[in-house]
Amino acid sequence: MNRARVQGWLFAGSFALALLLQLMPLPLALAPLKPYWIGLVLIYWAIEMPERVGLGFAFLFGMAGDVMTGELLGEQALRLVVLAFIVLRFRARLRFFPMGQQTLAVLALLLNDRIVMLMVRGFSGEAMPPATFWLAPLTGMLAWPFVYLLFDDLRARLRASE
Amino acid sequence: MRTDNATLFAEGSVSTLRLIVYLAFSVALMVLDHRGHYLEVLRRTASALVEPAYRLAAFPADVARATRTAVATQDRLAGENRELREQLLLAQARLNRLDTLVAQNARLKGLLDAQKNLGLSVQFARLVDVDLDPFRHRIVLDVGTNQGIAIGQPVIDAHGVMGQIIEVLPNTAVAMLITDPTHAIPVVIERTGLRTIAYGSGAIDRLELPNIPISADVKPGDKLLTSGLGGRFPAGFPVGEIGSVSNDKSGMFAAATARPSAALDRSGEVLLLRDQPQPYGPPALQGEMGPPAELAGPAPDAPPAAAAATSP
Numbered sequence: 080m081n082r083a084r085v086q087g088w089l090f091a092g093s094f095a096l097a098l099l100l101q102l103m104p105l106p107l108a109l110a111p112l113k114p115y116w117i118g119l120v121l122i123y124w125a126i127e128m129p130e131r132v133g134l135g136f137a138f139l140f141g142m143a144g145d146v147m148t149g150e151l152l153g154e155q156a157l158r159l160v161v162l163a164f165i166v167l168r169f170r171a172r173l174r175f176f177p178m179g180q181q182t183l184a185v186l187a188l189l190l191n192d193r194i195v196m197l198m199v200r201g202f203s204g205e206a207m208p209p210a211t212f213w214l215a216p217l218t219g220m221l222a223w224p225f226v227y228l229l230f231d232d233l234r235a236r237l238r239a240s241e
Numbered sequence: 242m243r244t245d246n247a248t249l250f251a252e253g254s255v256s257t258l259r260l261i262v263y264l265a266f267s268v269a270l271m272v273l274d275h276r277g278h279y280l281e282v283l284r285r286t287a288s289a290l291v292e293p294a295y296r297l298a299a300f301p302a303d304v305a306r307a308t309r310t311a312v313a314t315q316d317r318l319a320g321e322n323r324e325l326r327e328q329l330l331l332a333q334a335r336l337n338r339l340d341t342l343v344a345q346n347a348r349l350k351g352l353l354d355a356q357k358n359l360g361l362s363v364q365f366a367r368l369v370d371v372d373l374d375p376f377r378h379r380i381v382l383d384v385g386t387n388q389g390i391a392i393g394q395p396v397i398d399a400h401g402v403m404g405q406i407i408e409v410l411p412n413t414a415v416a417m418l419i420t421d422p423t424h425a426i427p428v429v430i431e432r433t434g435l436r437t438i439a440y441g442s443g444a445i446d447r448l449e450l451p452n453i454p455i456s457a458d459v460k461p462g463d464k465l466l467t468s469g470l471g472g473r474f475p476a477g478f479p480v481g482e483i484g485s486v487s488n489d490k491s492g493m494f495a496a497a498t499a500r501p502s503a504a505l506d507r508s509g510e511v512l513l514l515r516d517q518p519q520p521y522g523p524p525a526l527q528g529e530m531g532p533p534a535e536l537a538g539p540a541p542d543a544p545p546a547a548a549a550a551t552s553p
Contacts, residue, residue, distance in 0.1 A: 098294065099294065099297060099298045102294065102295065102298035102299075102371045102372060102373070103298050103299075103301060103302070103371070103372065104298075104299070104302050104370045104371060104372040105372065107445065107506050110372060110375035111375045111376070113372070113375060134259050134260060134263045135263070137263075138263050138266070138267065141267070145280060146280070146283055146284050146287055146291060147291060147294060148373045148374060149280065149374075150280070150373075150374070150377065151271050151274055151275060151280065152270055152271065152273075152274035152279055152280035152283065153267040153268070153269075153270030153271035153274060154267075154271060156263075156267040156270065157264060157267035157268065157271070160260065160263045160264060160267060161260075161264070164260045199271065203271070203275055205422065205423065206422040206423070206443060208376045208443070209376070209443055209444070212376060
């Protein structure tokens with residue numbers, strides 16, 4: 080029971096941390112490289128705990144992201160619903176991919192997310208972003224193994240301490 | 242654990258129908274928000290959560306800056322101090338000379354009975370080091386409605402115009418920088434008086450002036466000032482300096498780029514202009530003017546005489 084509570088804290092804490100990391104500034108030259116932390120954390124939990132992270136959860140979390148950083152209510156909700164849908168659809172395979180392959184799959188997911196974002200912003204009348212717009216998925220891909228291993232390790236420790 | 246006994250290539254537990262419902266829902270939300278700006282209302286309602294999150298997210302950057310100052314060598318600080326003192330001396334000298342000009346100007350304006358020029362009333366604000374979106378040029382300031390900040394107030398630093406306030410929370414405000422791709426600011430070229438508009442380019446060190454008449458006299462190095470048209474920014478603040486001039490694609494206009502004067506990427510402290518800019522449009526009607534009453538002839542309510550007195 081205690082374990083379930085700690086697990087719950089880890090779950091909620093990781094999402095809160097993702098929102099904070101998304102807000103944290105990087106030096107100006109590196110700013111476009113900031114990975115989409117919110118998306119990475121959602122991918123992780125959608126792979127590991129699909130019974131808790133459904134489309135509805137992704138939608139609500141996206142709304143929270145919009146309230147924190149967004150300009151248009153619903154933009155991140157849409158992006159995260161698309162992200163969660165693809166992950167949940169292919170979860171059975173994503174889960175058992177070797178790390179390298181999984182990382183590439185995350186790159187594809189994040190690139191797709193950028194395309195969705197571009198579509199949304201295009202429709203709301205914003206200008207085309209510069210070419211550096213496409214760099215964030217690459218850093219997101221590089222960050223993925225660390226996110227995955229960190230959370231897996233934390234969860235394994237929780238299980239072991241039981 | 243429904244999905245654990247699914248085969249490797251089976252479809253997951255989500256149905257496409259639910260996806261479509263959620264997508265439709267979020268699109269509807271975006272359309273509504275695009276028209277009604279409900280996000281701002283929501284953010285203001287949730288400000289008790291949003292504002293601490295901003296402060297918390299800015300905390301590591303603040304600590305890093307404080308550490309850098311703490312471990313900076315005394316040598317460097319002394320150098321910086323000397324430099325600042327020289328700058329202050331220069332600024333003070335310039336101000337002293339300006340004071341006499343201001344007095345003279347006020348006297349001349351009084352003689353001309355011109356519209357009153359508002360003094361510069363500013364409010365100091367500090368940046369909250371938070372990155373909302375690297376492709377949108379927004380800054381977060383640590384003042385809000387509780388400090389009397391309102392939407393539309395111009396934001397300046399020591400060197401020029403930075404942007405304007407677009408959203409206020411109780412203790413936080415969000416400003417759009419002049420380099421945001423959706424921002425435009427009416428400017429006048431100081432040397433020639435040519436009026437045009439400077440658009441944000443999406444790059445932090447560049448403004449674009451895409452529609453200057455081809456015959457206009459614009460050279461690299463020309464200074465741009467706010468023109469005061471549009472009623473948002475008061476006239477006469479430095480905006481930037483022309484960097485390059487070329488023809489646009491159609492050949493009908495000259496297109497120039499400019500470098501913003503304000504230190505958009507470096508300012509840690511900014512000033513918010515308190516006054517609304519001078520009202521635009523023609524000046525208010527003056528009271529009835531004419532020759533002194535004793536010269537105007539008979540009683541003023543006699544129509545023919547009054548007409549005679551007012552006609553030139």
